[in-house]
Amino acid sequence: MEQRHFPLDQAEDPIDSRVLNNLRELARESPGFLNELIGIFLVDAAGYLDQIQSAISSRDRVALLRMAHLLKGSCGNVGASELVVYANELEEAVALDQWAVLDGTMPGLRESFERVRSYLHGQLDP
Numbered sequence: 251m252e253q254r255h256f257p258l259d260q261a262e263d264p265i266d267s268r269v270l271n272n273l274r275e276l277a278r279e280s281p282g283f284l285n286e287l288i289g290i291f292l293v294d295a296a297g298y299l300d301q302i303q304s305a306i307s308s309r310d311r312v313a314l315l316r317m318a319h320l321l322k323g324s325c326g327n328v329g330a331s332e333l334v335v336y337a338n339e340l341e342e343a344v345a346l347d348q349w350a351v352l353d354g355t356m357p358g359l360r361e362s363f364e365r366v367r368s369y370l371h372g373q374l375d376p
Contacts, residue, residue, distance in 0.1 A: 264365040269329025270373065281375075288370045291328045295321060299356075299363060302340065306352045314344050314352070330366045333359075 277283035298321040305314035322337035324330075336359050343351045 264330060264332045264362065264369050265373075266329035266331045269327075273328070285374050288328065288374060291324055291330075292367055292370065294324055295330075295333070295363060295366075298324070299360060302359070303356050306349075306356065309349060311344055315341060318344070325366075328370070332362050333366055336362060 273284055273287065277287075298317050301317045302314060302321065304310075305317060318337045318340035322334050322341075325333040325337060336355070340352065340355065343349075343355070
């Protein structure tokens with residue numbers, strides 16, 4: 251597997267605006283829905299990152315695959331496409347037993363998450 255250099259192009263938004271706009275459309279008649287969804291995502295994703303780090307450190311393939319899959323699904327729900335790419339990379343590296351690649355993944359993954367967090371905080375309704 252080719253190790254990619256992340257984060258992705260920082261000139262681009264870390265969130266797919268189409269997904270976010272679809273969520274806004276769904277939330278039009280439910281005040282607070284988008285804020286609640288973003289809040290849940292940020293808490294869950296931060297926990298997944300901690301568990302991913304722990305699974306990498308302990309070389310726990312099963313836990314790492316489970317957390318990468320959960321992260322990918324959560325990120326897809328809010329359009330965090332940059333993080334979906336990372337989750338795919340994690341799954342691929344685990345499948346190929348590329349622990350050296352996995353060991354170097356967390357700094358970029360956390361940086362990407364911080365970009366997503368910052369972007370989403372700017373999208374919250376007052």
